Amino acid sequence: QSALTQPASVSGSPGQSITISCTGTSSDVGGYKSVAWYQQHPGKAPKLMIYDVSNRPSGVSNRFSGSKSGNTASLTISGLQADDEADYYCSSYTSSNVVFGGGTKVAVL
Amino acid sequence: EVQLLESGGGLVQPGGSLRLSCAASGFSFSSFAMTWVRQAPGKGLEWVSAISGSGSTTFYTDSAKGRFTISRDNSKNTLYVQMNSLRAEDTAVYYCAKDRRRAALPGDFDFWGQGTLVTVSS
Numbered sequence: 211q212s213a214l215t216q217p218a219s220v221s222g223s224p225g226q227s228i229t230i231s232c233t234g235t236s237s238d239v240g241g242y243k244s245v246a247w248y249q250q251h252p253g254k255a256p257k258l259m260i261y262d263v264s265n266r267p268s269g270v271s272n273r274f275s276g277s278k279s280g281n282t283a284s285l286t287i288s289g290l291q292a293d294d295e296a297d298y299y300c301s302s303y304t305s306s307n308v309v310f311g312g313g314t315k316v317a318v319l
Numbered sequence: 320e321v322q323l324l325e326s327g328g329g330l331v332q333p334g335g336s337l338r339l340s341c342a343a344s345g346f347s348f349s350s351f352a353m354t355w356v357r358q359a360p361g362k363g364l365e366w367v368s369a370i371s372g373s374g375s376t377t378f379y380t381d382s383a384k385g386r387f388t389i390s391r392d393n394s395k396n397t398l399y400v401q402m403n404s405l406r407a408e409d410t411a412v413y414y415c416a417k418d419r420r421r422a423a424l425p426g427d428f429d430f431w432g433q434g435t436l437v438t439v440s441s
Contacts (some may be wrong), residue, residue, distance in 0.1 A: 244426045246427035255431035255433055256431055299364050307425070308425050308426070309366065
């Protein structure tokens with residue numbers, strides 16, 4: 211159960227858009243629709259931002275969007291805001307398990 | 320309002336045991352799979368174990384198999400994990416999380432507890 215691959219860090223200026231990638235294999239990201247994204251601020255519990263590749267839970271801003279192509283999922287944050295500065299993790303279902311990505315630190319410059 | 324409250328963390332020596340609990344409220348506990356996720360200090364999230372709503376099916380990551388046992392008491396709306404043969408690399412904040420879907424298999428998690436710290440050290 212290898213972790214999904216995410217860039218260590220991504221940065222952007224307020225108002226810009228950024229995209230975080232999450233690369234797996236056909237046994238996880240590429241094989242299932244159960245791909246999710248979580249936001250985690252320091253010292254806090256993770257928060258579900260996207261589920262089933264591209265769906266937003268109630269209450270999550272529409273500035274957050276998800277997509278998938280082959281074995282790579284992506285999270286896009288548009289109109290970057292200061293409060294978006296956090297760690298972001300992708301996850302995928304795989305063979306009766308769940309695997310997370312290594313996490314991406316988003317910095318708002 | 321959904322609430323998940325973990326307890327039972329603390330300092331334990333290598334080779335020791337610990338049982339974590341997660342008290343749930345605000346939803347139909349027995350209808351949802353539940354999961355334990357851990358986060359080592361300064362590291363990323365790691366899925367550890369999950370259990371179906373009925374408790375009849377359990378899932379473990381490879382490093383937890385044979386050492387950790389997940390269980391639930393639906394009459395008490397409480398999730399547990401018994402951790403034996405603990406190692407230094409098990410040191411982490413352990414979160415319990417509720418699965419978003421009414422399904423037997425783990426998927427994604429829409430509510431999380433605040434976490435409880437387990438430190439394995441001599």
